[in-house]
Amino acid sequence: MRLSQLFTKTRKQVPADETARNAQLLIQAGFIHKEMAGVYAYLPLGLMVIDKIKAIVRAEMNLIGGQELIMTSLQRPELWQKTDRWSDDNVDVWFKTKLQNDTPIGLAWSHEEPITDMMRNYVTSYRDLPIYVYQFQTKLRNELRSKSGIMRGREFVMKDLYSYSIDQASHEAYYESAKAAYMNVFRQVGLGDITYMTYASGGAFTKEFSHEFQTITEAGEDIIYVDETKNVAVNEEMMSDESLAKLGLDKTALVKHKAAEVGNIFSFGTDKTTTLDLTFTNEAGQQQPVYLGSYGIGITRLMGVIAEHFADSKGLVWPEAVAPFKVYMARLDSSDEVIQAADDMYSRLTGAGIAVLYDDRDERPGQKFADADLMGIPYRLVISARTVAANAFELKPRTSDVTANLSAQEIINKLAV
Amino acid sequence: MRLSQLFTKTRKQVPADETARNAQLLIQAGFIHKEMAGVYAYLPLGLMVIDKIKAIVRAEMNLIGGQELIMTSLQRPELWQKTDRWSDDNVDVWFKTKLQNDTPIGLAWSHEEPITDMMRNYVTSYRDLPIYVYQFQTKLRNELRSKSGIMRGREFVMKDLYSYSIDQASHEAYYESAKAAYMNVFRQVGLGDITYMTYASGGAFTKEFSHEFQTITEAGEDIIYVDETKNVAVNEEMMSDESLAKLGLDKTALVKHKAAEVGNIFSFGTDKTTTLDLTFTNEAGQQQPVYLGSYGIGITRLMGVIAEHFADSKGLVWPEAVAPFKVYMARLDSSDEVIQAADDMYSRLTGAGIAVLYDDRDERPGQKFADADLMGIPYRLVISARTVAANAFELKPRTSDVTANLSAQEIINKLAV
Numbered sequence: 135m136r137l138s139q140l141f142t143k144t145r146k147q148v149p150a151d152e153t154a155r156n157a158q159l160l161i162q163a164g165f166i167h168k169e170m171a172g173v174y175a176y177l178p179l180g181l182m183v184i185d186k187i188k189a190i191v192r193a194e195m196n197l198i199g200g201q202e203l204i205m206t207s208l209q210r211p212e213l214w215q216k217t218d219r220w221s222d223d224n225v226d227v228w229f230k231t232k233l234q235n236d237t238p239i240g241l242a243w244s245h246e247e248p249i250t251d252m253m254r255n256y257v258t259s260y261r262d263l264p265i266y267v268y269q270f271q272t273k274l275r276n277e278l279r280s281k282s283g284i285m286r287g288r289e290f291v292m293k294d295l296y297s298y299s300i301d302q303a304s305h306e307a308y309y310e311s312a313k314a315a316y317m318n319v320f321r322q323v324g325l326g327d328i329t330y331m332t333y334a335s336g337g338a339f340t341k342e343f344s345h346e347f348q349t350i351t352e353a354g355e356d357i358i359y360v361d362e363t364k365n366v367a368v369n370e371e372m373m374s375d376e377s378l379a380k381l382g383l384d385k386t387a388l389v390k391h392k393a394a395e396v397g398n399i400f401s402f403g404t405d406k407t408t409t410l411d412l413t414f415t416n417e418a419g420q421q422q423p424v425y426l427g428s429y430g431i432g433i434t435r436l437m438g439v440i441a442e443h444f445a446d447s448k449g450l451v452w453p454e455a456v457a458p459f460k461v462y463m464a465r466l467d468s469s470d471e472v473i474q475a476a477d478d479m480y481s482r483l484t485g486a487g488i489a490v491l492y493d494d495r496d497e498r499p500g501q502k503f504a505d506a507d508l509m510g511i512p513y514r515l516v517i518s519a520r521t522v523a524a525n526a527f528e529l530k531p532r533t534s535d536v537t538a539n540l541s542a543q544e545i546i547n548k549l550a551v
Numbered sequence: 552m553r554l555s556q557l558f559t560k561t562r563k564q565v566p567a568d569e570t571a572r573n574a575q576l577l578i579q580a581g582f583i584h585k586e587m588a589g590v591y592a593y594l595p596l597g598l599m600v601i602d603k604i605k606a607i608v609r610a611e612m613n614l615i616g617g618q619e620l621i622m623t624s625l626q627r628p629e630l631w632q633k634t635d636r637w638s639d640d641n642v643d644v645w646f647k648t649k650l651q652n653d654t655p656i657g658l659a660w661s662h663e664e665p666i667t668d669m670m671r672n673y674v675t676s677y678r679d680l681p682i683y684v685y686q687f688q689t690k691l692r693n694e695l696r697s698k699s700g701i702m703r704g705r706e707f708v709m710k711d712l713y714s715y716s717i718d719q720a721s722h723e724a725y726y727e728s729a730k731a732a733y734m735n736v737f738r739q740v741g742l743g744d745i746t747y748m749t750y751a752s753g754g755a756f757t758k759e760f761s762h763e764f765q766t767i768t769e770a771g772e773d774i775i776y777v778d779e780t781k782n783v784a785v786n787e788e789m790m791s792d793e794s795l796a797k798l799g800l801d802k803t804a805l806v807k808h809k810a811a812e813v814g815n816i817f818s819f820g821t822d823k824t825t826t827l828d829l830t831f832t833n834e835a836g837q838q839q840p841v842y843l844g845s846y847g848i849g850i851t852r853l854m855g856v857i858a859e860h861f862a863d864s865k866g867l868v869w870p871e872a873v874a875p876f877k878v879y880m881a882r883l884d885s886s887d888e889v890i891q892a893a894d895d896m897y898s899r900l901t902g903a904g905i906a907v908l909y910d911d912r913d914e915r916p917g918q919k920f921a922d923a924d925l926m927g928i929p930y931r932l933v934i935s936a937r938t939v940a941a942n943a944f945e946l947k948p949r950t951s952d953v954t955a956n957l958s959a960q961e962i963i964n965k966l967a968v
């Protein structure tokens with residue numbers, strides 16, 4: 135894409151009303167727009183990052199048998215009343231509204247209830263199970279405060295998967311495969327080394343303890359305690375001697391970190407399905423409750439954590455796997471010769487399947503370099519009168535100060551997958 | 552995909568609470584789930600159709616320079632108050648709710664206001680224009696009644712594009728290119744012959760007349776009058792002698808039809824941008840208001856219209872361009888030999904890039920044929936002991952009763968793109 139045609143443009147000023155670094159940088163670089171606190175629009179560059187993250191998550195969910203669907207935002211209270219999650223005393227993030235005939239309805243902050251109720255139409259026999267379904271859904275949560283940029287939104291994108299299994303053993307086996315899939319996701323987006331499977335209490339979701347995936351970052355709102363040797367962590371709720379003993383962890387081996395929860399998985403067992411009356415007939419002809427697991431990844435939060443973790447003093451730094459473009463190509467001169475060389479190179483790169491953001495503006499080099507750094511595109515390619523004379527181009531990774539002068543073909547060989 | 556693993560399954564009963572044929576069939580065939588009146592979840596088959604329609608629309612929007620983004624569902628009243636569209640007296644489809652601190656907010660039923668307000672951050676000079684942006688957004692509209700299935704939802708997917716242009720001439724030129732792109736969309740989804748550019752009043756959107764795209768269908772809620780020779784139509788509001796004279800149409804040449812509005816485009820000119828203070832500095836250094844156009848296609852409504860239009864007494868009939876799978880492959884016997892032949896053919900077809908729904912269930916043939924018809928997959932491929940003995944397979948289009956016995960290679964040649 136030519137930068138002269140891209141909506142949006144960068145801005146120098148740090149937004150005065152943002153304290154979170156992720157939101158500051160993403161707004162300055164033109165990736166997002168703040169509609170109100172905790173409510174952000176995703177502009178073309180931002181949507182590209184989301185789509186890259188979704189593609190990674192989708193592939194992993196498909197690999198563990200997930201099938202994609204999309205539930206609704208509007209919710210009937212009846213279902214949530216059955217599980218005691220309609221009252222504002224029990225769930226304090228509901229947005230509620232009314233139909234024209236004054237019927238109260240809610241805006242979905244989660245989907246266990248409607249999806250489990252829906253399954254009653256499709257599950258009667260053991261032959262109908264297992265079922266694994268997931269969605270990328272815009273969740274609405276009426277958070278009291280929202281100061282962490284896109285890391286805690288009132289409106290945000292979540293991937294949530296639901297597993298419906300026939301018995302404890304197959305439920306647990308699937309739960310383990312989801313854990314592995316989650317770590318694959320975090321590894322692919324570049325956060326594998328600093329993301330820990332973390333024991334937590336079940337909270338509003340389940341009485342058993344649950345599993346969070348926590349990424350170490352100063353921008354996080356959580357505290358975790360990491361056992362580096364065992365490669366797991368616990369959150370603050372689990373720091374009692376009793377809990378640690380149950381988990382086989384030694385308090386003295388745990389190191390405290392600030393962290394952000396990028397995923398969580400809940401083993402509901404048969405609690406919620408019993409309440410919502412989702413049963414099946416087993417091979418012996420007996421009615422049995424279905425086993426439910428629920429598995430979330432905050433897609434926009436994950437984007438925020440990636441932004442926070444990799445950013446440096448010059449701006450954003452996207453890992454290649456989620457970057458909106460692979461190369462930022464800056465044309466530094468406006469002579470016919472340089473324009474021709476840059477246009478040619480743009481065609482060759484895009485022809486080779488390499489995603490290029492081509493800075494074809496008549497701006498001074500310093501501005502172009504600053505924008506390339508702020509946007510965090512993995513490679514910067516420079517074409518100028520000097521490089522054209524040398525029949526070469528200057529390539530520099532975003533994370534290094536070392537430039538290399540390479541021929542067009544060498545650059546294509548290096549950057550093409 | 553193997554049907555034995557597909558979530559969902561078909562059902563024989565017509566849903567008692569649905570009067571709309573599109574919703575009846577889509578529910579029976581397992582494409583959608585009704586959460587409440589006008590609020591539907593899209594199950595894997597349904598989501599595949601939506602994604603196909605979105606891909607067609609996205610390609611056309613990109614061809615006319617559109618860049619995809621995603622705005623927010625939560626809305627600040629201030630913006631809508633400025634344009635007199637916050638009051639329930641003026642806009643009767645708002646869902647409204649509140650933040651924890653009692654600040655009122657709305658759920659977006661349209662996005663002209665927030666997107667135009669956002670543009671004030673990005674537009675200062677004529678060099679920043681034109682801007683063409685679009686989104687696929689879930690709109691929420693508090694409709695008084697909702698009895699047309701997915702053709703009029705309280706929660707539905709819309710593609711909306713917004714154009715910001717420098718002057719009347721470039722605004723009008725873009726408006727014309729959008730008209731052409733819209734007809735390309737309707738042609739590709741199979742509705743080109745029965746969809747008319749239709750003159751309408753501006754309604755709540757603009758004082759000038761607007762352009763609707765109306766598809767002739769008995770399931771529609773609108774009445775249009777078509778001039779077949781000129782290939783245009785007018786809606787009921789425009790049937791005054793004065794309006795017809797202005798449009799150069801002759802009342803006696805118009806034929807009345809029921810129709811559904813699948814798209815609409817509005818030329819706001821500089822009205823809304825003036826109210827919302829979106830201006831730019833022209834080459835002469837003068838402040839000028841920006842020209843705004845807005846262009847909608849109801850994605851889920853379009854899916855409903857396609858379902859209504861092509862369905863027959865046996866069920867849904869999807870045009871290939873939007874079908875969830877191209878081939879429904881039914882294995883009629885469960886002998887090792889037939890299973891082997893069917894599994895092999897499934898591998899060959901998917902290997903050739905052909906999307907196959909493989910009915911590998913141990914159901915009787917009648918059930919399989921009925922499901923293939925109900926789901927509306929464009930081709931039905933049958934493998935049985937008889938066809939295996941003949942070293943051939945039986946292929947039948949959904950829209951024909953004529954079967955052909957073809958070799959595996961002949962079938963691949965015929966179905967591969």
